[in-house]
Amino acid sequence: MAEKIDIEEENREIVRRYRQLLRRAKPVLKEGDSKIIRKAFNTALEAHKGVRRKSGEPYIFHPLSVARICIDEIGLGTTSIAAALLHDVVEDTETTVQDIERDFGKKIARIIDGLTKITGVFEHGSSQQAENFRKMLLTLSEDVRVILVKLADRLHNMRTLDSMPEHKQYKIASETIFLYAPLAHRLGLYAIKTELEDLYLRYTDREAYDDIVEKVADTKEARDRFIKSFIRPIQKELAQTKLDYVIKGRPKSVHSIWNKMKKQNIPFEEVYDLFAVRIIIDTDEENEKAACWKVYSIVTDFYKPNPDRLRDWISTPKANGYESLHTTVMAKNGQWVEVQIRTSRMDEIAEKGYAAHWKYKDNPQGHSSGLEQWITKVRDMLEQNDSSALEFVDDFRGNLFNEEVFVFTPKGDLRTLPNGATALDFAFDIHSEVGAKCIGAKVNQRLVPITYKLKNGDQIEILTSNKQKANEDWLRFVVTSKARSKIKDELKEDQKFIADQGRETLIRKLKQLKMDANTDTFDRLRAYFDLNNHFELFLRVGKGIIDQKDIKSFKNFKPSQTIKSNNQQQTRKAIKDAKTFELEFKKVKSDDMLLIGEDMDVVDYKLAKCCNPIPGDNVFGFVTVNEGIKIHRTTCPNAPELLANHAHRVIKAKWASQHATSFLVGLKIIGTDRVGLINDVSSIISEELKVNMRSMSIDTDSGIFEGNIMLYVNDTSHLDLLIQKLNNVEGVVKVSRFESNNKPDDDSKVDNKFEHQE
Numbered sequence: 213m214a215e216k217i218d219i220e221e222e223n224r225e226i227v228r229r230y231r232q233l234l235r236r237a238k239p240v241l242k243e244g245d246s247k248i249i250r251k252a253f254n255t256a257l258e259a260h261k262g263v264r265r266k267s268g269e270p271y272i273f274h275p276l277s278v279a280r281i282c283i284d285e286i287g288l289g290t291t292s293i294a295a296a297l298l299h300d301v302v303e304d305t306e307t308t309v310q311d312i313e314r315d316f317g318k319k320i321a322r323i324i325d326g327l328t329k330i331t332g333v334f335e336h337g338s339s340q341q342a343e344n345f346r347k348m349l350l351t352l353s354e355d356v357r358v359i360l361v362k363l364a365d366r367l368h369n370m371r372t373l374d375s376m377p378e379h380k381q382y383k384i385a386s387e388t389i390f391l392y393a394p395l396a397h398r399l400g401l402y403a404i405k406t407e408l409e410d411l412y413l414r415y416t417d418r419e420a421y422d423d424i425v426e427k428v429a430d431t432k433e434a435r436d437r438f439i440k441s442f443i444r445p446i447q448k449e450l451a452q453t454k455l456d457y458v459i460k461g462r463p464k465s466v467h468s469i470w471n472k473m474k475k476q477n478i479p480f481e482e483v484y485d486l487f488a489v490r491i492i493i494d495t496d497e498e499n500e501k502a503a504c505w506k507v508y509s510i511v512t513d514f515y516k517p518n519p520d521r522l523r524d525w526i527s528t529p530k531a532n533g534y535e536s537l538h539t540t541v542m543a544k545n546g547q548w549v550e551v552q553i554r555t556s557r558m559d560e561i562a563e564k565g566y567a568a569h570w571k572y573k574d575n576p577q578g579h580s581s582g583l584e585q586w587i588t589k590v591r592d593m594l595e596q597n598d599s600s601a602l603e604f605v606d607d608f609r610g611n612l613f614n615e616e617v618f619v620f621t622p623k624g625d626l627r628t629l630p631n632g633a634t635a636l637d638f639a640f641d642i643h644s645e646v647g648a649k650c651i652g653a654k655v656n657q658r659l660v661p662i663t664y665k666l667k668n669g670d671q672i673e674i675l676t677s678n679k680q681k682a683n684e685d686w687l688r689f690v691v692t693s694k695a696r697s698k699i700k701d702e703l704k705e706d707q708k709f710i711a712d713q714g715r716e717t718l719i720r721k722l723k724q725l726k727m728d729a730n731t732d733t734f735d736r737l738r739a740y741f742d743l744n745n746h747f748e749l750f751l752r753v754g755k756g757i758i759d760q761k762d763i764k765s766f767k768n769f770k771p772s773q774t775i776k777s778n779n780q781q782q783t784r785k786a787i788k789d790a791k792t793f794e795l796e797f798k799k800v801k802s803d804d805m806l807l808i809g810e811d812m813d814v815v816d817y818k819l820a821k822c823c824n825p826i827p828g829d830n831v832f833g834f835v836t837v838n839e840g841i842k843i844h845r846t847t848c849p850n851a852p853e854l855l856a857n858h859a860h861r862v863i864k865a866k867w868a869s870q871h872a873t874s875f876l877v878g879l880k881i882i883g884t885d886r887v888g889l890i891n892d893v894s895s896i897i898s899e900e901l902k903v904n905m906r907s908m909s910i911d912t913d914s915g916i917f918e919g920n921i922m923l924y925v926n927d928t929s930h931l932d933l934l935i936q937k938l939n940n941v942e943g944v945v946k947v948s949r950f951e952s953n954n955k956p957d958d959d960s961k962v963d964n965k966f967e968h969q970e
Contacts, residue, residue, distance in 0.1 A: 222270055226257070229276045236283045237293055245290040252294035252316065259305040267375035274368060275299060281364035285404060287564050292357045295323040299361055302328045326358035327365070359395065366392045367404055370411040379864045382832065382846060385415040386855030400532035400565030409467035416846060417470075424466045427480045435461070435487060442543055443489060449510045455503060456494035463487045477880070477948050485540075488550040492559045500555045501526055504537045507553045515541035518548065526558075531616055531628060533561050620671040629666060632691045636662040639674045640695035647695060648702055649676040663689050711747055714754025721753075721763050740766050817841040817865075819875070823848035826875035828928025833863035867927075874924035876906065877931060881919040883944040885912045890919075893944070896937050897923060903934060920950070 230253055234246060241249075256275050263271040279296035282288040294316060301307045302324055309328070313321035370388055373381050389412040396405035414421045439461035450457055464472075464486055472483050491511075495503045504526055511517075521540035529535045536554040543549050554562065616628045619638065629637055635655065639662070640647030653660050654673040666672070682702035690696055718737075719729040727733060738749050741758060752758045817833065823845040825831045830846040834854055843865060844851055855862055881893065890910060897903045903923050910919040925931045931949065938947045 226270065226272055226276075229273065229280075233276060233280055233283070233293075236280065237290075240283070240287075240289045242290070248290055248294050248316070249297070252297040252320075255307075255315065256297045256301055259301045259307055263304070265372070265375065267372060271300075274372075277368045278361070278364045281367055282361060285367075285564065286360055286364060286401065288357065288360060291319050291323070292361055295320050295327070295357065296361050296364060298324055299327045299365060323358045323361060327362055356399075359399065360401075363392060363396050363399070363401065363404055367408060370408060370415075373411070373415055379832070379862070381415045382851075383855050383859040383862065385412045386852040387859070388412050390852040390856035396565075398532050400534060400561060402534075402565070403563045406465040406467070410465055413467050413470055416851075420470055421466060424469050424480060428463055428466070428469070428486070431486070432463075435463070438543075438545075438547075439487070439489060442549060445514045446491070446511055449513070450491075450507070453506070453510075455507070457507075458492045458494075460490045460492070461487055462490055477946070477950075484548055485550055488552050490552045490554070490559075492554060492556055494556050497557065500557070504553045504555065508537055508539060511539065511541060511551055511553070515543060515549070517541045521550075526554075528618055528626075533565065536562060617666050617670075618668050619666050620669070622671065622673045624671075630691055633666050634662065634689050634691070635660060635664045635666065635672060635674070636686060637690050637692045637695045638666060638672050639676075640690070640698055641692065642674060644694075644698040646674055646676060647698055648682050649678060649680045651675050651677045651680050662686075707751055710754035711750040712754075714750035714752070718750060718753045718763075721760055724760075725763065737763075737766060817843050820844045820848065820850075822850055824875070824877055826877055826925060826927055826931065827867040828931075829867075831865045831867070833865040834858075835861040835863065874904065874926060876922060877925055878950045879921045879923065879935070879938075880946075880948050880950045881917075881921065881938065881944060882946045883917055883941075885915050885917040886943045889917070889941070889943050892941050893919070893921075893938060896941065897921070897934070901930075901934055901937065903930075 234249065237245075237249065253276075257272050260271040260275075265271055265274060275297045278299060279293045282292045282296045286292075298312060298316070298320065302309055302312065309321050309325045312324050366388060369384060373384060376384065388408050393405050393408040393412065396402075396408060410421075443459050443461075447459065464483075469480065469483055469486065472478070473480060476482075491507055493500075493503050493507060518540045521538070523536075523538040525534055525536045525538070535558040536552050538550060538552050540548050540550050617631055617633060619627050619629065621627060621642070627638065627641060629641060635653035636647065636650055639650035639653070650662055652662055652675045653664065654675065655664060655666075655670050682699045684703060686699050687696060690699065718734075722729040722733060734746050734749060738744075738746060741749065741752070741762075743749050743752070749758070818840065819825055820834075820842045825843050825845045825848075831843050832846060832851070832855075833841045833843055836842050841863065844854065883889070894905075894908075897905055903925060906922040906924065908919065908921045910917055912918075923934075925934065935947045935949075938944055
């Protein structure tokens with residue numbers, strides 16, 4: 213560092229922060245608790261002595277900040293504060309979990325163990341990030357504080373991400389949006405979830421983030437004036453009741469505004485619900501429901517409600533414990549306004565989650581029923597799940613981060629399932645035997661197929677038959693982990709029988725070809741047919757996918773020849789991991805325009821079809837299995853997943869200044885139809901800007917037209933000029949670039965042949 217570090221000043225700052233922590237924790241401390249916290253602080257101080265963060269500040273600032281978040285923003289007690297202070301000790305120093313257990317007891321040691329990253333060899337088809345996430349959840353099912361401390365740790369890391377290099381910022385931010393922000397949402401930590409999402413946007417699309425922050429600030433004065441006039445009549449009426457209340461106008465988070473702009477393809481100015489009006493009542497628990505509906509009645513006396521936008525989360529709280537009454541009403545100026553009505557107890561839960569209310573020391577089981585059910589679901593998933601860590605993480609996100617649907621059994625029992633669940637999911641939720649024999653269902657007395665998607669309030673009766681058997685097709689439309697797991701179990705039994713027969717068949721065929729039927733031959737066959745294990749090999753032989761002819765071609769195969777994979781001929785070098793791949797591609801030199809890797813070497817690459825990057829876009833390279841480097845935009849819909857699960861296969865990339873090639877891009881044009889409009893659009897594209905079009909599809913309906921055009925441009929500035937010119941055409945309302953919603957157009961998502969430890 214340029215400036216000389218004042219060690220004494222730093223030591224004074226460390227003591228000041230520690231004392232501040234104790235002061236903040238005082239309300240939750242019992243007798244003897246401050247001694248535990250002091251001991252944890254001294255242990256961490258000694259363990260991290262002389263270590264500095266990337267920003268240059270002493271490392272101990274980080275655990276102190278994480279502990280402070282646990283107190284102020286989550287409302288946790290002594291055990292969590294001590295765990296937060298010690299959370300990096302085992303991972304970063306010589307201290308072991310056993311040392312922690314000896315000095316601080318089992319509870320704190322178990323939390324630290326859950327927070328300590330796994331090192332070592334991973335199973336094929338997995339990733340370090342996914343394995344660590346699974347390990348953390350194993351501890352969560354015993355003690356939920358492990359995930360709460362982790363979220364505090366992640367929040368502080370995101371707040372201090374400025375000091376990290378750009379590629380690390382992308383990796384950490386993507387992991388955050390992919391796993392930790394939805395997890396905070398599920399645990400009811402709304403304030404933390406919102407900040408994590410906003411920070412993700414700040415580090416992945418700074419331009420968009422700054423633009424929205426600036427526009428929100430610019431419109432603040434007008435918004436405050438509007439809110440004042442909107443709430444005036446409501447305040448007047450509420451003053452005549454005996455209710456204590458507070459009214460707040462809350463702007464939407466930056467990320468949710470950005471999300472809405474992206475999803476609906478609209479500019480900031482067209483996001484009409486930029487804020488919500490929140491009415492918080494102070495009343496006792498018995499009268500909460502009646503008081504909230506009383507306030508609803510007052511609001512709707514003055515403003516007409518939208519009947520489709522009433523949400524009663526008080527009668528049926530969300531699974532994360534969220535309770536509130538939401539309505540959208542029409543203001544006098546014709547603007548829709550969302551009004552949220554809740555009590556101060558509900559508001560605290562909505563902001564901090566149930567974590568603030570758990571009394572671990574006296575009543576370890578004192579969770580809310582909603583969260584207790586959720587943690588039980590996590591436990592069930594962990595017990596049932598024998599798939600790879602990556603599949604597990606996908607399953608976990610799909611099942612537990614979705615919104616819910618509330619449905620009823622024939623006897624009127626309420627069941628909660630993830631949004632998108634089908635009648636077959638419901639059948640497996642009742643019992644695995646019922647699911648395996650399900651042939652259909654009656655929903656509200658109407659016969660429906662097993663693929664029927666459940667809706668809120670449906671009453672479902674499952675129809676079964678002893679002749680029914682699970683089949684692979686079922687996996688396409690079930691969404692719950694329980695259903696997927698049980699279907700796979702059923703299929704495995706069938707597959708095991710086929711694979712056993714396949715093994716016998718393969719041994720017989722190898723003998724006919726005078727080849728040794730041993731493990732070495734099976735290994736070479738597995739590699740030749742590009743399969744993950746022997747079971748897949750035997751299964752394919754059993755199903756007849758690999759026959760005598762294929763085995764004969766294997767016998768005649770010489771290692772120098774091309775390897776047959778997915779019915780295509782591909783020349784492939786023996787590359788065992790991503791590091792080897794990087795060394796190989798750094799040797800490649802060409803006149804192409806994309807610079808990739810730490811040394812920004814010019815290399816061979818392909819552009820990903822899921823996001824069609826063009827020069828000027830922010831991009832990164834991804835090491836795929838069969839197709840070299842794939843280039844994705846940093847705003848690609850698949851980027852968070854690729855960076856969260858396979859960060860070590862992501863390579864920095866940027867465009868070289870010279871490029872003469874054209875790149876394919878998609879434009880969506882919306883407007884009012886008129887004679888000659890298509891001709892005007894075509895002439896600007898083809899004649900004025902000399903851009904080649906690949907395809908154009910126009911759909912008109914009642915005077916409105918919508919067109920999708922695929923064309924070739926040189927770079928983003930060329931594209932911006934084209935969009936600007938098209939926007940000036942009479943009748944054109946909006947022109948925007950569109951991305952496909954495809955998954956990555958290669959096997960990068962699940963295939964991990966280049967896995968290695970970072």
